[in-house]
Amino acid sequence: MSVYTPVTDADASALLEHYTLGELELLEGIAQGIENSNFFLTTTTGRYVLTLFESVPREDLPFYMGLMDHLATHDILCPAPMKRDDGAFVGELNGKAAAIVTRLEGEPHMHPDADDCRATGRILAAMHVASIEYDAGLANAKGQEWREHFAQVAAPRLSRAENDLIASENRYQAMHDDSVLPQSIIHGDLFRDNVLWGEQGGGVIDFYFACDDVLLYDLAITANDWCVTREAALDPARAKALIAGYETLRPLTELERELWPVMLRRAALRTWLGRIGYNHFPRDSHMTIPKDHEFSRRLLVHHIEHARELQESAA
Numbered sequence: 001m002s003v004y005t006p007v008t009d010a011d012a013s014a015l016l017e018h019y020t021l022g023e024l025e026l027l028e029g030i031a032q033g034i035e036n037s038n039f040f041l042t043t044t045t046g047r048y049v050l051t052l053f054e055s056v057p058r059e060d061l062p063f064y065m066g067l068m069d070h071l072a073t074h075d076i077l078c079p080a081p082m083k084r085d086d087g088a089f090v091g092e093l094n095g096k097a098a099a100i101v102t103r104l105e106g107e108p109h110m111h112p113d114a115d116d117c118r119a120t121g122r123i124l125a126a127m128h129v130a131s132i133e134y135d136a137g138l139a140n141a142k143g144q145e146w147r148e149h150f151a152q153v154a155a156p157r158l159s160r161a162e163n164d165l166i167a168s169e170n171r172y173q174a175m176h177d178d179s180v181l182p183q184s185i186i187h188g189d190l191f192r193d194n195v196l197w198g199e200q201g202g203g204v205i206d207f208y209f210a211c212d213d214v215l216l217y218d219l220a221i222t223a224n225d226w227c228v229t230r231e232a233a234l235d236p237a238r239a240k241a242l243i244a245g246y247e248t249l250r251p252l253t254e255l256e257r258e259l260w261p262v263m264l265r266r267a268a269l270r271t272w273l274g275r276i277g278y279n280h281f282p283r284d285s286h287m288t289i290p291k292d293h294e295f296s297r298r299l300l301v302h303h304i305e306h307a308r309e310l311q312e313s314a315a
């Protein structure tokens with residue numbers, strides 16, 4: 001989050017009447033996250049998270065809910081969406097689509113070492129493998145078309161050098177043919193704050209960037225947050241550990257190794273553009289923790305200037 005749409009105890013109690021989850025004990029707004037309004041919801045039957053969807057298109061919610069439900073029942077530690085008494089995963093609260101999912105235990109590891117990265121790589125591969133049998137799909141709303149469109153929208157707010165960098169990277173990305181790479185459902189945002197480590201290992205949250213896309217791109221999104229230094233450079237030891245963990249379940253193809261630097265650049269560009277959006281076009285929020293867009297720009301520049309090191313991290 002954030003909390004864009006306030007929810008009172010009375011609102012939550014009224015919503016709970018549509019579920020078999022007991023009575024409300026505690027409702028707390030969550031400051032983390034940036035896309036939706038999130039609340040910890042404790043009832044007489046357990047601990048849950050209530051999400052009010054602020055920007056996710058309503059027609060896409062069945063895909064996300066179904067994906068979490070599929071993964072949660074296929075040995076992936078992730079939130080399980082709760083069914084309402086009418087059988088639906090999604091209802092409505094204060095004018096927004098709303099869902100309740102189980103709350104995972106644990107905390108994020110914000111200073112991960114190579115072991116954390118290895119474990120995370122394995123979790124990502126396990127999700128990719130488990131998603132193969134999920135029979136729904138969703139185009140990536142933050143793909144090439146969005147990157148090019150958003151570059152035009154943001155242009156007046158950015159310096160000439162920033163606009164030139166974005167335009168040149170968009171041209172570079174458009175030159176690459178994704179169809180040669182394995183594709184399926186990706187998480188799309190497996191940042192450190194989206195893995196909670198508890199007694200059962202790492203649990204994954206925040207599936208609202210999930211879509212059909214290149215699997216290697218998902219690994220690159222993950223590497224760009226888990227395997228980078230404070231100076232916005234890739235840490236080869238952690239990147240190798242992430243890939244090694246991933247390859248315990250899904251070995252990379254030669255073509256994927258070759259295109260690893262391209263995907264790292266694409267992932268850095270996506271995050272940079274997303275953060276430009278959060279910073280230059282903020283939504284009215286009651287609680288939000290800002291994101292560092294300058295870091296993402298520096299990471300993209302690093303990736304452009306260090307192609308050989310990036311390639312070696314996947315060798």
Ligand SMILES: Nc1ncnc2c1ncn2[C@@H]1O[C@H](COP(=O)(O)OP(=O)(O)O)[C@@H](O)[C@H]1O
Nearest residue numbers: 001030032033034035036049079102103104206
């Ligand atoms: N199922 C869950 N279990 C435990 N904590 C959660 C869960 N879902 C969300 N959270 C908490 O809420 C925060 C924001 O959730 P997130 O999904 O990242 O937000 P957004 O939807 O805005 O991207 C997380 O960083 C985490 O602290």
Ligand SMILES: N[C@@H](CCOP(=O)(O)O)C(=O)O
Nearest residue numbers: 033034035189191206271291
């Ligand atoms: N992880 C992305 C964007 C989404 O943020 P989240 O906190 O809602 O997961 C970023 O850090 O820019």
